[in-house]
Amino acid sequence: MKTNKLKMMTIALAVALVSANCDNNDDNNTNTGNEMMDFSGTYVQQDQMARPAINTVFIASGQPKDDFNAAIPSAMGSKYQSIFQSRLMALNPAYDMNALGQSAAAFTGLLATDVLNVSTTKKTTFFDGTNVLTGRALADDVIDVELLLIFGGSAGTSNPQLTSDHVDANDIAFGTNFPYLATAW
Amino acid sequence: MKKSKLVLGLSFLAVSGLVLIAADHIDAPSVTGNAADITDMFTFQGQDTNNLVFAVNTQGLLSPNKTAEAVFNENVMIEVNIDNTGDNVEDLVIQAIKRGDKMYFFGPYKPSMTGKSSSIDVSKASGDVAISTYKMNPVTASKNGMKFFAGPRDDPFFFDLGQFQKILGGTATGFNNPGIDTFAGTNVLSVVVEVPKAMLGGSGTLNVWAETKKKQ
Numbered sequence: 001m002k003t004n005k006l007k008m009m010t011i012a013l014a015v016a017l018v019s020a021n022c023d024n025n026d027d028n029n030t031n032t033g034n035e036m037m038d039f040s041g042t043y044v045q046q047d048q049m050a051r052p053a054i055n056t057v058f059i060a061s062g063q064p065k066d067d068f069n070a071a072i073p074s075a076m077g078s079k080y081q082s083i084f085q086s087r088l089m090a091l092n093p094a095y096d097m098n099a100l101g102q103s104a105a106a107f108t109g110l111l112a113t114d115v116l117n118v119s120t121t122k123k124t125t126f127f128d129g130t131n132v133l134t135g136r137a138l139a140d141d142v143i144d145v146e147l148l149l150i151f152g153g154s155a156g157t158s159n160p161q162l163t164s165d166h167v168d169a170n171d172i173a174f175g176t177n178f179p180y181l182a183t184a185w
Numbered sequence: 186m187k188k189s190k191l192v193l194g195l196s197f198l199a200v201s202g203l204v205l206i207a208a209d210h211i212d213a214p215s216v217t218g219n220a221a222d223i224t225d226m227f228t229f230q231g232q233d234t235n236n237l238v239f240a241v242n243t244q245g246l247l248s249p250n251k252t253a254e255a256v257f258n259e260n261v262m263i264e265v266n267i268d269n270t271g272d273n274v275e276d277l278v279i280q281a282i283k284r285g286d287k288m289y290f291f292g293p294y295k296p297s298m299t300g301k302s303s304s305i306d307v308s309k310a311s312g313d314v315a316i317s318t319y320k321m322n323p324v325t326a327s328k329n330g331m332k333f334f335a336g337p338r339d340d341p342f343f344f345d346l347g348q349f350q351k352i353l354g355g356t357a358t359g360f361n362n363p364g365i366d367t368f369a370g371t372n373v374l375s376v377v378v379e380v381p382k383a384m385l386g387g388s389g390t391l392n393v394w395a396e397t398k399k400k401q
């Protein structure tokens with residue numbers, strides 16, 4: 001008798017649980033249960049990027065850009081360093097050394113492996129006068145940094161007409177809290 | 186002498202078709218203008234400096250008119266790759282992919298395979314967030330110390346691209362002061378995820394890159 005009651009209760013409970021699950025399933029549009037969704041399959045690389053403007057500055061248009069987007073960083077250095085160096089010398093035939101003291105080979109050797117170097121212990125910035133390549137913050141004027149390193153020579157004073165685009169900030173202020181990026185126009 | 190050499194060099198580039206287009210905006214034929222086109226990526230300390238923020242932007246140069254209709258694609262995963270050992274091979278990934286009206290996040294976790302192909306380990310789900318609607322307040326979510334956002338944002342990139350193209354084309358010899366921000370007034374579709382540094386490993390430095398990957 002007791003056992004039967006217990007059994008009945010168990011069945012009732014089980015039914016209730018199952019119903020609850022069904023309800024959840026019915027409400028799936030607002031449900032967060034990942035188990036209801038299909039995330040299976042193989043996903044293949046279409047685009048990649050890390051440092052700003054690398055593909056666009058150093059890779060020729062058309063198929064070479066698609067090829068670079070399909071490349072993985074560990075294989076980039078050997079394939080792209082010499083290509084980047086030719087581009088650099090075409091952009092600035094007088095290039096000798098940049099403000100970081102890098103020769104054309106050293107500079108393009110760094111750039112050819114397109115990863116963003118990030119510090120987990122320091123301020124994160126592309127370059128702030130002190131920290132170099134410790135991340136990329138939203139407000140970093142990355143184009144001026146790259147122009148300076150490409151055109152500015154070892155003292156950063158060569159080709160002054162080419163070392164800044166004189167657009168120094170975004171058109172809207174960034175937020176101080178998540179998600180940080182500014183509201184869309 | 187030096188100057189004319191430089192101009193010559195630039196003209197040569199322009200003629201040879203190396204036209205510079207933005208951070209990575211509209212950069213290649215096979216991805217331009219679709220959900221797989223990454224325009225930019227950022228990695229920086231959060232408001233809480235114990236956290237790092239990864240922002241990946243896609244579908245650049247969206248005018249306000251076009252922004253409402255721009256959507257993430259359920260077949261295109263946005264993947265942040267993190268190398269914490271210095272060999273430029275990902276040790277951890279953070280994956281984001283749309284299902285319905287939400288963006289689902291996985292990781293950071295060690296992927297079963299590295300390189301050009303990825304799969305999603307559903308047991309590594311880390312959170313999800315409703316995709317924010319254009320012109321509405323941003324919807325954010327947080328779970329286990331991570332924060333999540335997906336939706337339209339102002340393009341944070343700024344650059345006088347127009348003048349640079351003139352320089353490359355040989356019709357200008359330098360930038361103007363002040364310059365004109367080609368990206369002013371344009372939007373992108375962003376995925377932003379904030380992660381406690383303790384989840385990322387390494388001994389002080391990471392190498393980070395973003396990828397889009399399409400379901401085969």
